Amino acid sequence: MIKVTVAIPVYNDEQFIERCIASILNQTLDQQFLEIICIDDGSTDQSGAILDRYEKEFPNIHVEHQMNSGSPSGPRNKAIELANGQYIYFVDADDFLGEEALERMVAVGEKYDSDIVVGKYKGVNRGVPEAIFSKNPEFFSFYGSNALTTISSLKMFKVSLLHEHQIRFFEETNIGEDHTFTVPAYICSNGIAIVKDYDCYYATRNPDAIKVQLTKQERPFSKVFRFIQAALQAIVSLNVEESKINRGLQQYWDRLMNFEVMYEVNKKLDYSRKKQHLASLAPLLKDYGPGESFQFFTPIQKVKFRLLEHGEANELMDYLDSEKKQEDLQVYRGELYPATNAAFKIAIDERISFTHANKYTACVINAYIKGQNFIIEGHQYHSRFLPENPFLTVLMSRRDTEEVYRIPAKLGLAEKSSGSPLLTVPEGKEKHGYFHAILDLSFVREIEEPHYFDFSLVSDYEGYKVQTRLMADARYFEDSFGLFGTAKIGYFDVKPYRTKHGNFSAIFKEPDKISDKLSVEEAVFYQNGDEVRICVHVHSKYDGFLDEVNQVFLAVGEWSISGTGLTTQFKNGDYFFCMDIYLSKHERRKLANSYVAFVVNDVALKMPDIKWAR
Numbered sequence: 240m241i242k243v244t245v246a247i248p249v250y251n252d253e254q255f256i257e258r259c260i261a262s263i264l265n266q267t268l269d270q271q272f273l274e275i276i277c278i279d280d281g282s283t284d285q286s287g288a289i290l291d292r293y294e295k296e297f298p299n300i301h302v303e304h305q306m307n308s309g310s311p312s313g314p315r316n317k318a319i320e321l322a323n324g325q326y327i328y329f330v331d332a333d334d335f336l337g338e339e340a341l342e343r344m345v346a347v348g349e350k351y352d353s354d355i356v357v358g359k360y361k362g363v364n365r366g367v368p369e370a371i372f373s374k375n376p377e378f379f380s381f382y383g384s385n386a387l388t389t390i391s392s393l394k395m396f397k398v399s400l401l402h403e404h405q406i407r408f409f410e411e412t413n414i415g416e417d418h419t420f421t422v423p424a425y426i427c428s429n430g431i432a433i434v435k436d437y438d439c440y441y442a443t444r445n446p447d448a449i450k451v452q453l454t455k456q457e458r459p460f461s462k463v464f465r466f467i468q469a470a471l472q473a474i475v476s477l478n479v480e481e482s483k484i485n486r487g488l489q490q491y492w493d494r495l496m497n498f499e500v501m502y503e504v505n506k507k508l509d510y511s512r513k514k515q516h517l518a519s520l521a522p523l524l525k526d527y528g529p530g531e532s533f534q535f536f537t538p539i540q541k542v543k544f545r546l547l548e549h550g551e552a553n554e555l556m557d558y559l560d561s562e563k564k565q566e567d568l569q570v571y572r573g574e575l576y577p578a579t580n581a582a583f584k585i586a587i588d589e590r591i592s593f594t595h596a597n598k599y600t601a602c603v604i605n606a607y608i609k610g611q612n613f614i615i616e617g618h619q620y621h622s623r624f625l626p627e628n629p630f631l632t633v634l635m636s637r638r639d640t641e642e643v644y645r646i647p648a649k650l651g652l653a654e655k656s657s658g659s660p661l662l663t664v665p666e667g668k669e670k671h672g673y674f675h676a677i678l679d680l681s682f683v684r685e686i687e688e689p690h691y692f693d694f695s696l697v698s699d700y701e702g703y704k705v706q707t708r709l710m711a712d713a714r715y716f717e718d719s720f721g722l723f724g725t726a727k728i729g730y731f732d733v734k735p736y737r738t739k740h741g742n743f744s745a746i747f748k749e750p751d752k753i754s755d756k757l758s759v760e761e762a763v764f765y766q767n768g769d770e771v772r773i774c775v776h777v778h779s780k781y782d783g784f785l786d787e788v789n790q791v792f793l794a795v796g797e798w799s800i801s802g803t804g805l806t807t808q809f810k811n812g813d814y815f816f817c818m819d820i821y822l823s824k825h826e827r828r829k830l831a832n833s834y835v836a837f838v839v840n841d842v843a844l845k846m847p848d849i850k851w852a853r
Contacts, residue, residue: 244324278314281307310413358439415466573702
């Protein structure tokens with residue numbers, strides 16, 4: 240039983256055809272389950288002779304010679320008629336397969352009894368479709384999927400599917416012939432299976448090739464129009480449920496809007512020619528529209544569809560231009576609508592709201608204590624429009640209750656910021672810029688247990704209000720960190736942190752004991768006669784804590800030693816205290832034999848063994 244027919248259209252491929260055939264003959268799938276059909280499309284080089292030699296040597300290779308047809312469509316259609324395999328796999332003569340490709344593809348096809356199998360592509364000097372493999376399970380339905388991101392026929396199809404629905408390639412053009420074949424096959428299929436963990440198909444671009452590769456030619460618009468029209472006609476002619484045809488049309492038009500139409504818009508042509516090309520597509524929309532499946536379009540797709548359907552090419556190009564700038568929406572009566580006139584009118588007339596098309600994000604990049612204020616700085620960004628001076632509010636929500644504190648926020652950094660922002664606003668978001676909010680911490684006066692707070696930002700512009708959870712920039716909030724501040728209300732702890740979901744939150748709590756925050760790492764006494772310099776290395780768990788210290792001395796037994804000195808911060812969390820004092824011989828002896836503690840704000844810290852040096 241033949242499981243796979245590999246169909247190869249060949250035209251002047253003497254440079255590559257042996258590599259292609261060798262990759263098939265070297266498959267791990269046993270050759271008894273495999274046949275290779277090569278259609279020589281009137282080659283004028285040695286391709287035909289090379290194929291004849293392989294046919295004589297290998298019994299599972301069959302070669303057909305024909306007059307040149309000018310495209311791969313005719314040879315592929317002939318291969319379908321000749322195929323004896325359960326599946327037919329279309330391979331270009333200048334490409335080749337990974338050695339396990341057929342074994343893996345047949346296995347997944349049989350596992351799900353799938354009508355279509357797509358093996359992972361690997362580009363050689365070119366890009367290849369990737370989204371179908373990264374965003375789908377091993378077997379999925381065409382409807383609602385992103386399968387049309389790969390529309391080439393370089394896939395494996397059940398031969399019975401092609402015969403049952405009379406699916407064939409359009410032979411009257413050598414550009415875009417895959418559209419007339421793959422889209423109908425997708426629509427009629429019971430599903431699509433994929434091999435996503437192995438490079439099955441090596442798609443090449445050969446810059447040194449003598450000929451222009453058939454499937455890699457430039458596309459004049461006249462031919463683009465012909466294959467689009469032929470594909471649409473092939474879809475509506477299918478003998479399947481009307482709902483499948485409508486969904487297929489909707490997904491195909493979505494593909495055309497995102498790829499073929501945008502390709503024409505981005506071409507280096509004068510404006511009048513672009514307008515002419517787009518306007519010529521309007522009759523196709525009227526004849527081959529998606530019917531009731533129009534409802535499945537996104538708001539953006541609906542407006543594009545209507546602009547093209549009405550022949551408003553100028554307005555469509557204006558809208559597409561504004562969309563590329565990400566400033567294509569405006570606020571009207573508290574909701575978002577297209578900013579360009581024609582698109583706005585369509586959206587209003589058909590009640591197409593774009594409110595959910597805008598994505599609002601905000602991220603904290605700095606948080607610090609100043610006086611009794613907790614200051615948050617960050618950036619906020621609207622993906623689809625640029626509001627002028629929106630009213631911003633930070634919501635601080637306590638997790639264990641329904642309490643919500645509303646803190647007014649302003650654009651820009653705080654006037655008395657802790658310095659320049661640690662991070663710049665991400666590229667492309669500079670126009671939306673920074674914001675800051677100042678929270679008076681007096682409300683934490685009586686906290687008996689830790690309070691967890693989550694933070695959100697609300698933007699209100701002309702009645703359009705949107706809220707987003709504040710994120711914490713991972714480059715700044717590596718895990719979590721604490722801030723210790725002092726104000727008129729006394730000491731308090733604020734510990735902002737980045738949650739496992741990347742959000743910005745904070746713990747407000749009573750302070751830890753000072754002795755839990757500080758430790759004396761080393762103490763060295765330098766003696767020079769009666770003069771003694773005392774150097775103490777203190778480590779603080781929270782950077783900035785010792786800035787609030789107002790009393791430092793040594794406790795020796797029942798008496799204390801203080802003197803003039805200098806406090807130096809060596810690095811974050813590490814401080815050196817140096818004091819110069821005068822001690823008599825008796826006092827030095829007493830110092831050596833007594834309990835010695837380093838006292839910070841009336842809290843005695845245990846000292847390590849004192850080192851004496853001269």
